[in-house]
Amino acid sequence: MTFKQMFTSSVGKKLVMAFTGIFLVLFLVVHAGLNACIWAMDGGVMFNKAAHFMGSFVVPRILEIGLFLGIFLHIIQGYMLTLENRSKRKIGYEVNYSKGSKWYSRSMAILGTILLMFFIIHWKHFWIPSRITGVAEMDLGNGFIVHNLYAVMQDTFQNCWVVLFYVISCIALAYHLAHGFQSAFKTIGVHNKRYHAMISTLGYGFAIIIPLAFAMMPISFYLHWVN
């Protein structure tokens, strides 16, 4: 038994999806937590400091490489599994069996594709300006100069179509998590009924709270709840 054999079997491929999925779930907690600094009502000082810390400190920068690897592995493996699974039934049914499972459980690839489109646009809005093309700076005094990503957010979220797209993406994220969170733990082998019940509840809570927090960010800027 090699690691290659382990991770390329039908169960192993799902283990890759589960481990990368759980890693991405952890990333969402960090991302939502840091972004929540926009609600500090201090003109973005706390938020820009937090963003500066993430961009300049070595540990988050190393984790960022892992994050990109995790995202790409999750996306590529997800598409490959979807295509492979679809090829297992060459002739489909006249009447499909839809009552036994939730629509979002059957639509993880479509929800994932919406999220992929979101990532591309989201990177273009924030990550690429911050890392590559450059953004306006903010002087926090004593020569402490940081990127003013808060201003970029303010500017980006004045467009109602961008806000709408972000909100739709957050809804897609919510349904993706509603299935993915508990499914990942089943895949890594949590079969104890007591723990599984706990994880399911936690998963649904997570799938509501995190996307809701993310969706409130563009809405807050668009409606000028934060300035």
Add this chain to the structure above:
Amino acid sequence: MSQNTMNLKVKVWRQRNANTAGAFVTYDVAGISDEMSFLEMLDILNEKLITEGGDPVAFDHDCREGICGMCSLYINGKPHGPWQANTTCQLHMRAFKDGETIVIEPWRANSFPIVKDLTVDRSAFDRIIQAGGYISVNTGNAVDGNSLPIEKQNADDAFAAAMCIGCGACVAACKNSSAMLFLSAKVSHLALLPQGAPERKSRVLNMVAQMDKEGFGSCTNTGACEATCPKEISIANIARLNKEYLGASLSAE
């Protein structure tokens, strides 16, 4: 209780053999009692076809008691028809209404090639069992009953998993044509008992390898298999299989 009779249309998948293309054919069946079983309704259709000089519809069946796992049929978009925890042979015509059109399809999966009409070849399941669904025991006299202590909960869970009749409804219901509910029932059944301990690791690795070789899809935990299983095998068995696989594949040489 009075019997009601009904007239129905059945839209059946007809296919001469694995190498020819198939198509749906609609037949009228008249005077069906609501106390008949679904397979008896098909028997009546076949008698009519034979009398008329036609080719009867091929379908699998054996015990007609819901225990052998031989009957199949994907009826109106659900394996084994509309009732819960029920095999096709135990489905009765009172589940349908007079004048209704019933769509009957075979199990659809590349790993279950069609033999004829509604009959599919499920020998892939036999080969998965051969790959590890057994235990090693000494030959000779039978050991005394209860000589091996087994915790009640484990005995109950093993028994619940052993209820799997290997009909293949899980594969038919799954959007990925995955055999994981079947495999997990077989692995759980033996993993929960001391008799299954000697081959515990090789069993799960070999059975998963054989399942992949047979061309079944992978599990995405949608739960369609559990919802349609005539023996109500729990999807928790799949999580147990995953744990068995993770442990065995990490510790294997």
